[in-house]
Amino acid sequence: MSCEGKVHPVSSNGDMTKEKPLKIFVGYDPREDLAYEVCRHSILKRSSIPVEIIPIKQSELRKNGLYWRERGQFESTEFSFTRFLTPHLANYEGWAMFVDCDFLYLADIKELRDLIDDKYAIMCVQHDYTPKETTKMDGAVQTVYPRKNWSSMVLYNSGHPKNKVLTPEVVNKETGAFLHRFQWLEDDEIGSIPFVWNFLEGHNKVVENDPQTFPKSIHYTRGGPWFEAWKHCEFADLWLKEMENYQQEAKKKVEK
Ligand SMILES: [Mn+2]
Numbered sequence: 328m329s330c331e332g333k334v335h336p337v338s339s340n341g342d343m344t345k346e347k348p349l350k351i352f353v354g355y356d357p358r359e360d361l362a363y364e365v366c367r368h369s370i371l372k373r374s375s376i377p378v379e380i381i382p383i384k385q386s387e388l389r390k391n392g393l394y395w396r397e398r399g400q401f402e403s404t405e406f407s408f409t410r411f412l413t414p415h416l417a418n419y420e421g422w423a424m425f426v427d428c429d430f431l432y433l434a435d436i437k438e439l440r441d442l443i444d445d446k447y448a449i450m451c452v453q454h455d456y457t458p459k460e461t462t463k464m465d466g467a468v469q470t471v472y473p474r475k476n477w478s479s480m481v482l483y484n485s486g487h488p489k490n491k492v493l494t495p496e497v498v499n500k501e502t503g504a505f506l507h508r509f510q511w512l513e514d515d516e517i518g519s520i521p522f523v524w525n526f527l528e529g530h531n532k533v534v535e536n537d538p539q540t541f542p543k544s545i546h547y548t549r550g551g552p553w554f555e556a557w558k559h560c561e562f563a564d565l566w567l568k569e570m571e572n573y574q575q576e577a578k579k580k581v582e583k
Pocket of ligand 1: 548
């Protein structure tokens with residue numbers, strides 16, 4: 328059979344040119360399993376682009392020989408350091424995102440992806456932030472340092488040559504300061520994302536009639552409604568509504 332005259336489209340939504348899913352690594356802590364599930368649900372439900380959500384579990388990384396450092400006294404979650412394995416876990420290819428599990432997404436992740444600029448090694452919300460609380464979540468000590476909270480949601484240009492620094496060896500031995508302050512990068516290699524994508528509950532404020540301040544992703548950084556002590560925090564109602572929605576959907580899947 329001849330195929331003369333048949334022209335394959337250069338780009339289309341057809342199977343051959345399917346968009347690669349955006350890899351989203353979510354910090355996982357067994358004490359906050361529900362937070363992880365609700366965060367994941369909130370992303371998937373609103374996303375108009377293909378995404379692949381991968382929990383970063385310390386126990387698995389240890390089993391696979393990618394993580395071996397001893398737990399320090401200032402680590403409030405199991406993903407305090409493992410998050411910096413994101414470029415490695417993405418095979419140092421393309422853009423991949425890391426996010427803590429204590430986020431609730433209210434907008435389409437495509438809007439965030441569309442902000443990506445290849446000239447940067449990473450992109451994040453650049454908070455100027457000093458927390459008032461001295462303890463967080465279930466009593467773990469809160470430490471204050473420059474660029475606090477910048478590392479809680481980061482778009483990594485995994486293929487950027489500078490991010491090759493983040494080998495498992497470096498992630499396992501470097502200090503918290505080196506990693507959380509992105510000291511392997513120059514300042515102009517760090518792109519800025521509007522704060523509404525890492526809206527800090529208890530710190531950032533919505534300004535009435537100013538859509539630029541409406542959260543696209545809420546970060547329950549002090550602890551969220553999945554902890555008894557934070558059941559009544561700001562935006563608790565939104566998280567609880569999402570949790571109910573997640574649980575209903577999960578129930579439907581079991582019944583099918
Ligand atoms: Mn957090």
